[in-house]
Amino acid sequence: MTSAGGSRRLPVALAAAAILVAVALVGVLAARLGDDAVRVQPAGDASQAREAALPEPVTPAFVPPAPRPLAGQENVARWSPVRRTAAIRSGPGGGEPVIGRLETRTPEGTRNLVLVLARRRDERGTLWVRARLPILENGAVGWVPRAALGGYGAVRTHLVVDRARFRATLFRDGSPVFRAVVGVGRLESPTPAGEFYVRNKLRRYANAFYGPVAFGTSARSATLTDWPAGGFVGIHGTNRPDLLPGRVSHGCIRLRNDDVLALERLMPVGTPLTIL
Amino acid sequence: MPDPHRDPTLEHIDADGAIGEALDGIGPTRAGFLRTTALGSAALLAGLADVAPAARGPKQDTAILNYALVFEHLQAGFYTEAESLGTIKSMDAERELWARTLGAHERAHVKILKEVLGRRAVARPFFDYRGVTEDPDGFTRTAVAMEDLTVALLAGQAPRVSKPELRSAFFSLLTVEARHAAWARRIVGAEPVAEAFDEPKTLAEVDRVVRSTRFLVSRPRRESRRSPRFTG
Numbered sequence: 001m002t003s004a005g006g007s008r009r010l011p012v013a014l015a016a017a018a019i020l021v022a023v024a025l026v027g028v029l030a031a032r033l034g035d036d037a038v039r040v041q042p043a044g045d046a047s048q049a050r051e052a053a054l055p056e057p058v059t060p061a062f063v064p065p066a067p068r069p070l071a072g073q074e075n076v077a078r079w080s081p082v083r084r085t086a087a088i089r090s091g092p093g094g095g096e097p098v099i100g101r102l103e104t105r106t107p108e109g110t111r112n113l114v115l116v117l118a119r120r121r122d123e124r125g126t127l128w129v130r131a132r133l134p135i136l137e138n139g140a141v142g143w144v145p146r147a148a149l150g151g152y153g154a155v156r157t158h159l160v161v162d163r164a165r166f167r168a169t170l171f172r173d174g175s176p177v178f179r180a181v182v183g184v185g186r187l188e189s190p191t192p193a194g195e196f197y198v199r200n201k202l203r204r205y206a207n208a209f210y211g212p213v214a215f216g217t218s219a220r221s222a223t224l225t226d227w228p229a230g231g232f233v234g235i236h237g238t239n240r241p242d243l244l245p246g247r248v249s250h251g252c253i254r255l256r257n258d259d260v261l262a263l264e265r266l267m268p269v270g271t272p273l274t275i276l
Numbered sequence: 277m278p279d280p281h282r283d284p285t286l287e288h289i290d291a292d293g294a295i296g297e298a299l300d301g302i303g304p305t306r307a308g309f310l311r312t313t314a315l316g317s318a319a320l321l322a323g324l325a326d327v328a329p330a331a332r333g334p335k336q337d338t339a340i341l342n343y344a345l346v347f348e349h350l351q352a353g354f355y356t357e358a359e360s361l362g363t364i365k366s367m368d369a370e371r372e373l374w375a376r377t378l379g380a381h382e383r384a385h386v387k388i389l390k391e392v393l394g395r396r397a398v399a400r401p402f403f404d405y406r407g408v409t410e411d412p413d414g415f416t417r418t419a420v421a422m423e424d425l426t427v428a429l430l431a432g433q434a435p436r437v438s439k440p441e442l443r444s445a446f447f448s449l450l451t452v453e454a455r456h457a458a459w460a461r462r463i464v465g466a467e468p469v470a471e472a473f474d475e476p477k478t479l480a481e482v483d484r485v486v487r488s489t490r491f492l493v494s495r496p497r498r499e500s501r502r503s504p505r506f507t508g
Contacts, residue, residue, distance in 0.1 A: 060445035064388040064452075067380030073360045081496035107505040111496035119361070119410055127407050151404030151493060152357060189507065205503040214504040221507050234506030250507035269498040 075173045078116040078152045079197065079270030080129070086148035088135070092120045092128035099142050100135045106216055107232065110200040113270060115218070116152060117141060132197060134218035134232070139194035157271045159198070159235075161253055163191055164276070166245030168235075168255065170267055178266050180259035183244045185251040189223050191233060192251070196273040198235070201264070211237015211257045213264045217273055221251040235273075236260060333438055340433045341442070342398050344449070345389040347426055349400050350491060352386045354422065355379030358409040367412050374463050378419070378456050385449060402495040420464055423457035425477070425485055432476030 082104045089096040106112050114131035120143075121127050127146035132139065158171045163184045170178035185191035196219040203213055214236035221231040235253045237260040238244065244256060253275075255263065355378055358364050364375040390397045408414045430450040437443040458468040477485075486492060 058440045058444040060448050061439065061441035062388050062392050062445045063448070064381075064384045066384065067377065068383040068387065069376070069380050070356060070359050070383075076360060108500045108502045110498050110500050113496070113498070127410060146407050146410070150496060151402055152361075153402070153496075154360070185507075199498075201499045202502060202504050203499065204501045207503045209508065210504050210506075214506065216504065216506065231507050232505065234504050234508075236504060236506070252506050252508050 072173075075156050075158070075171075076154050077156075077158070077197075077270065077272045078154055079113045079199075080116050080131070080152050081150040082112040082114060082148065083150045084148050086144045088133060088142035088144055089128075090142060092130070092143045093122040094124075094126070096143065100133065100140070102133065102144055102148065106134075106200050108200055108202055108216060110216075113197070113199045114144070114149065115197040115270070115272060116149075119146065132195065132218065134199060134220070138192045138219060138222065139196060153270050155268050155270045155272075157267055158274070159267060159271055160274045160276065161191070162276045163193065168253065168263075170263065170271075172266070178263060180255050180263070181245040183238070183246050183248040183254035185221070185249050186247045189221060189250045191249070191253060191275060192219050192222055193275050194219070196233075196275065198267065198269055198271045198273055201269050203264075208239040210234070211239065211255075211260055213237060213260045215263075215267070215269075219273070219275065223251075235263075337437050337439055337442055338393065338396050340437055340446075341389060341393055342396070343433070344430065344446070345386065345393065345397060346401060346492075347429060348382055348385040348389055350403060351422055351426065352379065352382035353400075353403045354405060354409060354415075354419070354491075355382055357403075357405060358415050361410055363410055363412055363415055367416075371412075371416065371463055374459055375415075375419070378423075378460070381452065381456065401492055403491050404493045405491055416460075416464055420457070420460040420466065423453060423460045425482065426453045427457050427474060428477035429482050431474055432478060432482075 082102050085104055086102045087098045088100040088102050090099050091097075102112070102114070104112055112134065114129075114133055116129055116131055118130040119127060120130070128143045129146050129149060130141060130143050131149075132141050135142075156173050157177075159168060160171065161168045161182060161184070166182050166184065168178075168180050168182045169176050196217050198215045198217055200216040201213065202210075202216065205214075214234050217233050217235060219233040221233060223231075231251070233251045233253070235255065237257040238254045240248075241256045244254060248254065355364075355375060359376065359379055364372055364379075367375065408418050427450065430446065430453060434443060434446040434450055437446050454474070461468045461470070
């Protein structure tokens with residue numbers, strides 16, 4: 001019974017051993033697979049973590065355009081407000097002769113302006129500005145301390161008035177952008193010829209004689225010097241458009257009202273004025 | 277005591293007298309400054325200062341962008357004036373390249389900020405650079421201080437921008453301005469990177485520095501409703 005029982009147990013033991021070996025192999029394989037999985041899994045987690053912590057950059061709402069080199073300056077004129085009263089000198093230096101006085105206000109109460117032509121330092125290092133000035137003689141230039149002036153404004157416009165042809169032409173960057181017929185001074189009160197500039201703009205005043213808009217200039221009548229405020233020449237509209245073009249004024253430059261309104265939109269204060 | 281050669285500031289330049297001349301129209305107090313300086317930028321400064329840090333939103337974004345625009349105008353005007361007056365051309369080739377490049381960048385910054393703000397953009401203020409743009413040495417030293425100040429301003433305000441896309445663009449401006457500042461510092465022989473950490477400036481600090489320069493002034497009154505006093 002015993003031997004028969006032992007011979008029966010042998011296949012059972014072998015089968016059990018085979019099962020154990022198989023289980024062990026599966027375990028090893030599983031362990032190896034598990035090792036691989038462990039090795040791979042952290043890399044996957046880090047990638048996901050990176051994606052979570054470092055999102056794509058936010059697209060900027062705007063991107064500046066290419067750098068902009070400075071445009072040509074050949075048609076640029078500079079004006080400057082008069083910050084404090086100053087003596088006007090014939091040269092750049094405190095010892096130069098005084099040729100006039102520069103005030104801070106125009107007759108209409110606006111800030112007085114000068115047209116800047118050049119700059120130079122004197123031997124003491126003080127900066128001086130050569131400027132076109134609203135004084136007689138017409139078109140006068142002189143030197144004032146830079147410190148008497150404020151910041152610089154720039155314009156790219158230039159108004160030319162031709163007295164013989166009764167025509168005004170406004171140029172921007174050297175090209176004509178506006179033309180109109182004008183009235184100029186009568187023979188006994190001629191509009192002065194020369195180089196000047198526009199130094200203020202007046203609107204909404206109650207005086208139909210000057211039309212809806214008037215520009216004050218640095219030009220002055222050579223004959224009406226006792227006129228109130230010194231006889232400054234303006235550019236303005238009119239209540240007598242029927243007189244234009246012609247020699248009709250006391251020296252001012254008159255335009256039809258539609259024309260002066262158009263000019264207002266195009267011509268900034270500080271614009272150089274040439275009267276031919 | 278900071279070393280002006282190592283760490284130039286607008287106050288130091290002012291103390292040197294290059295821009296320190298007394299000027300009418302600017303009062304000694306903040307209120308006086310706000311009354312008399314260019315209206316748009318002053319209102320912006322006051323508006324920004326009044327906005328609580330937590331109160332982010334489109335309104336504050338617009339205010340910050342507009343204040344940045346004022347600063348870009350300040351810089352663009354500064355370089356442009358120096359270039360158009362011939363000051364930059366009078367400098368050596370290295371400085372000329374630097375100044376022309378920065379001027380071109382600042383004008384591009386102005387252009388894009390104006391486009392982004394559209395009708396909400398403030399008008400260009402009026403500047404009086406007080407002769408600094410007419411003196412190569414004063415111009416260069418002031419440029420250094422101005423670039424540093426712009427970096428400090430943008431670093432202080434960029435985190436307050438609420439819209440992420442706008443904030444991203446703001447930081448792009450900030451990094452370019454920081455490179456400008458480093459380049460400018462190298463040009464004058466100062467350390468390009470003086471510190472390991474850039475400290476942002478508060479609006480009050482920026483306000484004080486801008487006020488000290490007196491570059492931002494009232495626009496001169498050139499129009500009136502008075503009747504003409506011409507010859508007629």
